[in-house]
Amino acid sequence: AGTPPHDPRVPPQGRFSVPRQRGTDRGPGQRVSSGDIAALRSVGDLFRTLDHAYGGGHARQALVRYLEHEAEPMLRGTYGESTGRRLFAAAADLTRLAGWTSYDIAAHGLAQRYFVQALRLAQAAGDRAYGSYVLLTMSCQAVYLGHGREAVQLARVAQQGVGPAAPPVVQAMLHAVEARGHAVLGEARACSASQLRAERALGTARPGDEVPYWARAFDEAQLADELAHCHRDLQQYRTAAQHAERSLQLRAPGFARSRLFCRVVLATSRLALGELEQACALGAEAAKEASEMRSARAVEYVRDFERRLEPYRDAAAARTYRDRVAAIG
Known part of the structure; x- marks a missing residue:
């Protein structure tokens, strides 16, 4: 049940009814x-x-x-x-x-x-463009679930849906998510090509561009976030850390969950680079943030960091991390 469909085409138009919970009464027409x-x-x-x-x-x-x-x-x-x-x-x-x-x-x-x-x-x-945004959302989910090939397919169908005349910000979004799929698959060259297309597209965006409301949050901070994740997945940790730091510098506080994700990417990168104390400090901060949210993804990001920390469990920094997390309650 957790795998996005292999055929990402838009399903045939049918009766419009949102997925429902049992026992819910419908109101009359109006x-x-x-x-x-x-x-x-x-x-x-x-x-x-x-x-x-x-x-x-x-x-x-x-x-x-x-x-x-x-x-x-x-x-x-x-x-x-x-x-x-x-x-x-x-x-x-x-x-x-x-x-x-x-x-x-x-x-x-x-x-x-x-x-x-x-x-x-x-x-x-x-609204074909919004349909592409939904496909892009499905691609993000596929990335999270580790289904890189489906993520790439969904992102490409989304690109076809908006066409080459789409605003630069939209094009940047689409290429960035395709890059994430390639990174999950370990396809470094394809990932790099998609990243470059995303960076070039965002670089041509201008303040007066007509951008759909659903794409307005995609900015330099979000692109840096996507690039950080890509380089983490490709085990290019120094570059991942640079992009993660940039995203955290630029990202508005209201995007708390995205900041948490990026903080964990930075912690993971620091850990892989041998910077254990800094990694644990970042990880503990993320764990505290996750405790204040209701997000399974936030919890899973922290758990992923903890799995990576396990080989260092006897180090003083790792013990301090565990103590700080235990104190969160």
Whole structure:
């Protein structure tokens, strides 16, 4: 259940129904207004902020209930073609976010069902670019699960979906995630080529560019984060550390989970470079941050660091690390 589909094509358009929890009553149909759609968008922004700062576990349950009780009745409501497209687009965004928060708590099969439904809704909205963003999200999940080949395939289908005229920031996102897939596979040359395309694309971005809302958070900090992960996976630890440090310098505090991930990448790199004390200090800081979130991914990042630390378990720095983590409670 944890493996993204081998065929990443958009599924055929069908009945629109977000994945549901048992025992949930549906509300009656209703006429959908512009205000309703604006509310869906605002709710999406709110849950995105919660997810970035505190983890998917904080946002997911309330988001799922909102989808079931508010968004789904709207999909079964009354609206014209133009309003319908905007409604489907807003519902696609919330559904993708439900998948993302499910992924963050390691409910991977459920996450994939949300992603597939988000693809259908994006298709109904006529929004190929957003469909590509959903595929990109699925590629990120494949990277996390270690399915590098599927990650590359999904990223490439996403690239085809937006085409060469996509804004530079979008192109940079797509190439960066493809690079992550190559890194998981140990394909250093292909990874380097994708990284270079991502860097060049972001380098051509200009403040006045029209960038879709879902791509606006992709900046120098995020690109450095992706590059750090790539070099870590390729065991190029000195370069990984440089990119991780740059990302941490640039990344806004509100992206707490991303900062934690990058801190662990830096800790792992320092450990591999023989800088045990610094690695343990960074790891302990990340462990404290993870304890304040509801994110299975955050916990797994810390556990990965601890597995790498195991050969040094008798060193003073490792004992200090364990003491600090134990004190977190």
